[in-house]
């Protein structure tokens with residue numbers, strides 16, 4: 001009877017590649033095929049509150065059904081008496097925000113390609129009634145071809161001091177979130193606007209010295225385009241149609257993909 005279940009014995013564990021709140025992530029190679037994956041090890045006693053088990057089970061079911069080139073894959077999972085193992089796709093290009101920091105800002109072609117890929121990935125997830133994809137730069141990875149992947153670090157990942165604003169940053173929150181009003185997946189459209197601005201300028205649009213100033217700038221939609229370097233008016237037009245306070249007036253994912261700046265600049269191969 002072929003063994004359906006994976007186990008730790010099927011993998012050679014490689015170097016440590018990341019830290020999560022519930023456990024660590026290692027490079028791993030499946031022995032039979034030589035296929036390289038990211039193996040996330042979650043300690044059961046860390047999921048002490050029962051509901052995390054239910055939450056993780058539901059999330060695994062959802063993730064298992066997702067199969068899109070710009071969404072990091074969850075291939076399989078298994079457990080032993082003390083740990084749960086998630087067999088995840090390995091994105092060999094690493095973390096997007098490290099690339100953004102090293103380049104200071106992205107070209108319009110690179111930024112438009114990432115935004116188009118994210119819009120397609122979000123449209124796919126919304127079709128499958130999956131929302132709350134946390135699409136801030138920390139959750140975005142690149143594969144070996146440079147394609148962007150929503151890595152969805154699952155539950156509140158422990159953010160180490162990779163970015164001074166990273167832990168608990170509110171830069172990406174839409175006004176309805178910051179004002180604690182009800183929200184739907186139009187928040188993702190707002191976040192795409194934040195990301196598009198940050199890709200082109202290297203910093204998020206409402207960044208301020210302290211959180212309260214950021215909060216005020218978000219609810220006021222205090223959008224200013226720096227003149228430090230050239231950015232096309234089409235790019236600014238797209239951003240201005242996403243960073244709109246009334247969530248019903250934000251450009252839809254479909255309209256983003258039809259926007260002239262995207263059509264002219266995004267690489268169709270993603």
Ligand SMILES: COc1ccc(C(=O)Nc2ccccc2)cc1NC(=O)CCSCc1cnc2[nH]ccc2c1
Nearest residue numbers: 022025038056072074089090091094151152153154155
């Ligand atoms: C689909 O993805 C996930 C699905 C579920 C969970 C999760 O932990 N769920 C959870 C846990 C406990 C309680 C409830 C829910 C996490 C992820 N995804 C990641 O953790 C991404 C980084 S690990 C992979 C990876 C790949 N490729 C890389 N290249 C460089 C670094 C790197 C890192």
